[in-house]
Amino acid sequence: MSAITELSIEDFVAGSPDWLAELRRGAWKRYGELPYPEGREEVWRFTDVKALHPDNFRLLPPDAAPGATPRLEALDLAGVSSAGRLVHVDGSTVERQLSDEARSKGVILCDLETAVREHAELLRPRLGSLVGADDPHTALSLAAHHGGTFVYVPKGVELKEPFQALHWLSASGALVLPRTVVIIEDGANVVFNDVYDSDAIDTPTLAAPVTEMFIGANARVGWVTWQDWGAGCKHLAHVRAHLDRDALLNTLVVTLGGDFSRTWKECTLAGEGAQSYMYGLYFSHGDQRFEHWTLQDHVAPNTTSDLLYKGALSDTSQALYYGTIHIRPNARKSNAYQANRNLALSSHARALPNPQLEIENNDVRCTHGATVGKISDEHLFYLGSRGIPPEEARRLIVFGFFNQVLEQVTWSGMHERLADAIRAKMEGQQA
Amino acid sequence: MSDPILVIRDLHASVDGKPILRGVDLDIPKGEVHAIMGPNGSGKSTLASVLMGHPSYEVTEGTIKFKGQEVIGMAPDERARLGMFLAFQYPTEIPGVPLSAFLRSAVNSVREEDISPREFIQQLRTDLELVGLDQSFGRRNLNEGFSGGEKKRAEILQLALLKPELAILDETDSGLDIDGVRIVAEAVNRLKSPEIGFCIITHYTRILNFTSPDVVHILLGGRVVKSGGRELADHLEEVGYDAVKKEFGYTSDEAEVEEAPQS
Ligand SMILES: Nc1ncnc2c1ncn2[C@@H]1O[C@H](COP(=O)(O)OP(=O)(O)O)[C@@H](O)[C@H]1O
Ligand SMILES: [Mg+2]
Numbered sequence: 268m269s270a271i272t273e274l275s276i277e278d279f280v281a282g283s284p285d286w287l288a289e290l291r292r293g294a295w296k297r298y299g300e301l302p303y304p305e306g307r308e309e310v311w312r313f314t315d316v317k318a319l320h321p322d323n324f325r326l327l328p329p330d331a332a333p334g335a336t337p338r339l340e341a342l343d344l345a346g347v348s349s350a351g352r353l354v355h356v357d358g359s360t361v362e363r364q365l366s367d368e369a370r371s372k373g374v375i376l377c378d379l380e381t382a383v384r385e386h387a388e389l390l391r392p393r394l395g396s397l398v399g400a401d402d403p404h405t406a407l408s409l410a411a412h413h414g415g416t417f418v419y420v421p422k423g424v425e426l427k428e429p430f431q432a433l434h435w436l437s438a439s440g441a442l443v444l445p446r447t448v449v450i451i452e453d454g455a456n457v458v459f460n461d462v463y464d465s466d467a468i469d470t471p472t473l474a475a476p477v478t479e480m481f482i483g484a485n486a487r488v489g490w491v492t493w494q495d496w497g498a499g500c501k502h503l504a505h506v507r508a509h510l511d512r513d514a515l516l517n518t519l520v521v522t523l524g525g526d527f528s529r530t531w532k533e534c535t536l537a538g539e540g541a542q543s544y545m546y547g548l549y550f551s552h553g554d555q556r557f558e559h560w561t562l563q564d565h566v567a568p569n570t571t572s573d574l575l576y577k578g579a580l581s582d583t584s585q586a587l588y589y590g591t592i593h594i595r596p597n598a599r600k601s602n603a604y605q606a607n608r609n610l611a612l613s614s615h616a617r618a619l620p621n622p623q624l625e626i627e628n629n630d631v632r633c634t635h636g637a638t639v640g641k642i643s644d645e646h647l648f649y650l651g652s653r654g655i656p657p658e659e660a661r662r663l664i665v666f667g668f669f670n671q672v673l674e675q676v677t678w679s680g681m682h683e684r685l686a687d688a689i690r691a692k693m694e695g696q697q698a
Numbered sequence: 699m700s701d702p703i704l705v706i707r708d709l710h711a712s713v714d715g716k717p718i719l720r721g722v723d724l725d726i727p728k729g730e731v732h733a734i735m736g737p738n739g740s741g742k743s744t745l746a747s748v749l750m751g752h753p754s755y756e757v758t759e760g761t762i763k764f765k766g767q768e769v770i771g772m773a774p775d776e777r778a779r780l781g782m783f784l785a786f787q788y789p790t791e792i793p794g795v796p797l798s799a800f801l802r803s804a805v806n807s808v809r810e811e812d813i814s815p816r817e818f819i820q821q822l823r824t825d826l827e828l829v830g831l832d833q834s835f836g837r838r839n840l841n842e843g844f845s846g847g848e849k850k851r852a853e854i855l856q857l858a859l860l861k862p863e864l865a866i867l868d869e870t871d872s873g874l875d876i877d878g879v880r881i882v883a884e885a886v887n888r889l890k891s892p893e894i895g896f897c898i899i900t901h902y903t904r905i906l907n908f909t910s911p912d913v914v915h916i917l918l919g920g921r922v923v924k925s926g927g928r929e930l931a932d933h934l935e936e937v938g939y940d941a942v943k944k945e946f947g948y949t950s951d952e953a954e955v956e957e958a959p960q961s
Pocket of ligand 2: 742743744787868869
C-alpha cells in the first residue's frame, strides 16, 4: 500500500489558493524525484530508515473527521491560563482560543488553514523557506501538509503567559504532517509550548511535524517542544529557527514517548549579536530509540549558541545525539558551546553521542563535549549511609543529573509535569 | 559502663582479594567516646567503610553486632536506619542534589514519621549554625564545590540532624584549621549523650584536646594492637607512629599495606 497513491496530490491542492497549489505541486514533483534513502547516508546510517517510509502509513485526507477529542486535562501543560491555545487532533484543529490581551495587542494564533485564507501576505513568503523539500519527508510535508499552528506576534508585544499548541493522535497507522509557522517581530517577548501526546496506538503511526520560526531583532522567545507520544508512534520532527540581530531564543526539547523519535533542531544565527540557548531533556525506556540532531549555524559575527542536552536511558533503549556547530566565514567573535550528557541506568542501554565541528573562522570560542556515565556506587553508598533506600537514592541522583536543565524551566506547571514524567519513568511505567 | 552498642569480633575484610582488616576486636558502649588512632594505611577508613557496609569490601571472617544484631549482610541504608552513622573522610559530591532536599530525604528515611516542613527548616537552621555553615548552604548542591573544611562541617551537620546511636567520624579533623577542629569538637561535645556512642578515627591528637576520649585504640596492620586511656594518645603524640610500629614488631611495610592516600 502506498501512502499517497490512494490519495492524490489534488486532494490537497483542492481549496488551496494558486500560490499554495503551486508550492504543493512543486514539492510533490520533488517527492517523486528524490530517491528514498538506502540507509548508507550519513543522516540515516544509524537508523532504520525503511521503517519511516511514508508508504508504511496512511495519509489522512484533508477533510477527514478528527478522532476522539483528547483528555484535555492530561494535555494542559500549565494548568493555568494561557495567552492562547490550539488543539490539533490527527492534524485537524478542534479548538482555538486567544486571550483578550493577546488579541488586543494584534497577536494572531490560528491553524495553518485559516492563515492560508486570512494571512497569506504573512505566510506566503515564509512557508517552506526554512524547511524546504530537501528530502522525501520534508518534500512530502510541503506537498501534503495539513494542520499545524500559525503564530504572529507584532513588534514589541510582550506576553507573560505561554501559548500552547497541543497535538493529539488517535488515527492508528496514520501519517500526520502538520506545519507550524511562527513569526515574532522585533522586540517581542513570548513563550510557546508545543505538545505532542497520545495514548498507545496499535499500528505504527508516524508524525512528521515541521516548524519554521522567524525571530526578529531584539525579540526574546522561549520555546518548548514536549513529545510524549504513546507506544506505537514514531516522531520525525524538524524545527528550524532564523534569528535576526540581538534576538534571543531559548528552546527546550523534551523527549519521552513513542517508539522512535528524531527531532532536528536547527538555529541560524543570521543577525549580529543573536543568541540561541538550546536545551534538551530525554528519558528513554523499554526499547525506545531517541535521536536528537542539532545545528548551531553561526552566520553573523558576535553570535552565541549554548547547547546542553541531557538524557537518561533505561532498559534496552538507545539515544543518539548528533550535533553540529557550524561557524561560517563571517561569524568572527562568536561563541558556541555544545554538551551532550547521558546517564545509562541499565548496562543494556546505549547512548551514542556524535559531536561535529565545522569552523570557517578562527576568531571564535568553541567547546564541545559528550559523556556517557552511570550511577556511581560511591554515590549510592553515600546516600545509603544516610538511610536513603536505593530506589530513592537513584531518584535523587537522576533528578540531580537533570537539575541543570530543569532549572531552565521557569514556566509554571511545566516543572512539576517534568518531575512527574521523570518519576514515572523511574518507576518503570509508561510515562 | 553500659552494655556495648557495637561489638566487633575477629573482623577480617579484604578488597579485591587483598586482606586489609586482619582480626579487629572492638567494643563501644553507649555514652562513651572512643578514639581510633593509627598511621596512614593502617586500615582505619577500611574499618569505617566495612562497618557501614561499603559494597567494595568483602568481610571474610568475624562479626559486627550493633544493638545485638548482626549487621554483616545488611545494606548501608538498613544499618543507617538501625542507628549507625559514618562521617566520611572524603565526602562524596553529588551534582545537582540540593543539600536541603537530600537532608530531608535522609531524615525522613531514618525516622518513623516524616518530619514536618516547618520543623525541618527550624532544625536545619539550628544545625547549620551549630557547625558554623552559612544558611545559604541549604540551597547548595550536596558537597559540590564545598571546600575541604565545609565538607567536614556538612558531615557533622548530617550527624546532628540524623541523631544516630553510633557515630563514626573518619578523620573529620584532617584538613581543618584549628578553628574548624574546635567547631567540630564542640559540636561533638554538644551531641554527646548517654544515648550515643562515638568512634573518632584520627591521625592526630589535636581533636582529642577538645573532646576527651574515654578509650583510645591503636590500629596497626589491620588489628587493634593496644587500647588504653587518654594517656595512650599522649604517648603516641610523644613518640610518633614509627616508634609504636617498632614496639609492636611491624616494619613500615607491614603496617601499611600499600601507600595510603594523602589525608
Ligand atoms: N578500595 C580500595 N582498593 C584498594 N586498596 C584499598 C582500598 N581501600 C583501602 N585500600 C588499601 O587498604 C589499606 C588501608 O587503607 P585505609 O583503610 O584507607 O587506611 P587509613 O584510613 O588508616 O589511612 C591501604 O593500603 C589502602 O591502599
Ligand atoms: Mg583514612
